[in-house]
Amino acid sequence: MTSIGTGYDLSVSTYSPDGRVFQVEYAQKAVDNSGTAIGLRVKDGVVLAVEKIKHSRLLVPDSNRRIMTAGRHIGVASAGWMSDTRHLVQRTRDEARNYHDVYKADIPAKIIAERMGMYIQAYTLYSAVRPFGVSTILASVDADGPQLYMIEPSGQYVGYHGCAAGKGKQVAKTEIEKLKLSEMTAREAVKEAARIIYTAHDESKDKLFELELSWVCDESNGRHTRVPQDLVDEAIQHAERSLDEDDDDEMDDDEE
Amino acid sequence: MASLKPGEVNLGTTIMAVEFDGGVVIGADSRTTTGPYIANRVTDKLTKVHDRIYCCRSGSAADTQAIADIVQYHLQLYTAQHGEAPTVKVAASLFQEICYQNKNALLAGIIVAGWDERDGASVYNVPLGGSLHRETYSIGGSGSSYIYGYCDKVFREGMGKEECIEFVKNAVSLAMSRDGSSGGVVRLAVITKDGVERMFVPGNQLPPQYEG
Numbered sequence: 458m459t460s461i462g463t464g465y466d467l468s469v470s471t472y473s474p475d476g477r478v479f480q481v482e483y484a485q486k487a488v489d490n491s492g493t494a495i496g497l498r499v500k501d502g503v504v505l506a507v508e509k510i511k512h513s514r515l516l517v518p519d520s521n522r523r524i525m526t527a528g529r530h531i532g533v534a535s536a537g538w539m540s541d542t543r544h545l546v547q548r549t550r551d552e553a554r555n556y557h558d559v560y561k562a563d564i565p566a567k568i569i570a571e572r573m574g575m576y577i578q579a580y581t582l583y584s585a586v587r588p589f590g591v592s593t594i595l596a597s598v599d600a601d602g603p604q605l606y607m608i609e610p611s612g613q614y615v616g617y618h619g620c621a622a623g624k625g626k627q628v629a630k631t632e633i634e635k636l637k638l639s640e641m642t643a644r645e646a647v648k649e650a651a652r653i654i655y656t657a658h659d660e661s662k663d664k665l666f667e668l669e670l671s672w673v674c675d676e677s678n679g680r681h682t683r684v685p686q687d688l689v690d691e692a693i694q695h696a697e698r699s700l701d702e703d704d705d706d707e708m709d710d711d712e713e
Numbered sequence: 714m715a716s717l718k719p720g721e722v723n724l725g726t727t728i729m730a731v732e733f734d735g736g737v738v739i740g741a742d743s744r745t746t747t748g749p750y751i752a753n754r755v756t757d758k759l760t761k762v763h764d765r766i767y768c769c770r771s772g773s774a775a776d777t778q779a780i781a782d783i784v785q786y787h788l789q790l791y792t793a794q795h796g797e798a799p800t801v802k803v804a805a806s807l808f809q810e811i812c813y814q815n816k817n818a819l820l821a822g823i824i825v826a827g828w829d830e831r832d833g834a835s836v837y838n839v840p841l842g843g844s845l846h847r848e849t850y851s852i853g854g855s856g857s858s859y860i861y862g863y864c865d866k867v868f869r870e871g872m873g874k875e876e877c878i879e880f881v882k883n884a885v886s887l888a889m890s891r892d893g894s895s896g897g898v899v900r901l902a903v904i905t906k907d908g909v910e911r912m913f914v915p916g917n918q919l920p921p922q923y924e925g
Contacts, residue, residue: 558810560807600831
């Protein structure tokens with residue numbers, strides 16, 4: 458529901474009369490303008506996929522990565538301002554390192570999600586700073602198994618089986634809801650993630666895009682790594698094929 | 714390395730912990746000395762830091778009490794934040810962090826032992842420098858020097874709970890009879906999934922040792 462909050466939206470330390478903090482909502486808009494990012498938590502791991510929209514053909518392929526690693530077993534994908542993301546990932550790394558220094562153990566997913574949530578929330582308290590224009594998707598495998606969290610610009614974080622953020626999040630969420638995630642393997646999820654990103658991608662708005670895929674799963678030994686190139690290629694083929702099938706279906710309907 | 718400051722009390726001590734399938738047996742003597750004077754002859758050197766995690770303290774009484782208090786606080790906070798009990802490893806790591814970072818100011822030799830859901834029974838030794846060693850059984854304190862040979866000879870893998878209790882009782886008694894800084898009574902505790910059972914052997918009921 459869009460509305461401008463004239464007068465009450467100038468600073469994040471101001472509530473509107475109907476109880477909203479507009480600056481945080483505007484931050485959410487910044488997220489919604491960015492390329493889609495999704496996370497899928499399945500039986501044996503978590504998969505992250507990002508629609509990296511390229512604004513120029515001159516960009517070096519595979520540069521300006523949007524999925525980052527914040528600790529061997531933690532992957533971060535984001536939708537929103539990349540500069541804010543870089544800062545947040547640095548903070549995530551520091552928090553994970555700090556936890557390890559004290560407890561000599563890898564930081565559990567729910568703890569790092571909480572620390573990130575608290576950090577991001579802190580920037581919604583003071584008029585001297587602005588909220589982060591990022592929705593952070595955190596993927597990790599710890600002693601309790603694979604886990605997926607999404608932290609919004611308000612600092613609120615929730616655990617998910619599947620989540621999406623960015624331009625195509627509505628389309629992506631609809632597709633994700635059709636999947637039986639708890640029965641899927643990470644390999645299968647990679648293909649589905651690619652397909653969903655391709656489906657959510659709007660050809661008419663942004664012609665050029667690159668698909669980024671990463672996972673933390675049994676096959677990657679619990680580490681956050683990029684999906685191996687052969688599986689990426691397979692996934693992209695699967696994605697393109699299913700888009701063609703959708704087009705064919707539409708054509709059949711017309712001919713009738 | 715720090716030495717005892719004037720007036721500081723010394724946990725001369727013999728401490729010990731042994732792992733068995735399903736739990737640990739920990740034991741200690743009960744003597745605290747200031748120089749030649751026995752300040753406390755019925756000390757409890759087995760200190761709880763969490764429901765199923767104990768530490769055996771040797772060295773400076775003040776230092777080890779302070780460290781155990783801090784670790785106990787941290788473990789309470791850990792439980793609140795994580796929603797589950799910490800592992801013995803986490804507790805031992807906390808002891809290590811404090812002992813290592815403050816090695817110049819502390820005189821503390823600590824054995825951390827207990828039971829947790831993830832790793833079962835474990836024993837960790839954190840000696841003077843602040844290193845961390847996981848061991849099947851561990852001895853510490855000034856009295857331990859006199860029982861290395863005895864322990865190496867008598868210890869066997871796969872001992873049951875009762876055998877471990879006898880092992881600890883005999884070893885600590887032997888150390889107490891040879892080490893001037895160890896003596897009094899033997900305090901024992903058995904930590905398992907089901908709880909902590911504390912035991913006490915009065916000075917006149919210790920296993921008899923050769924006294925010449």
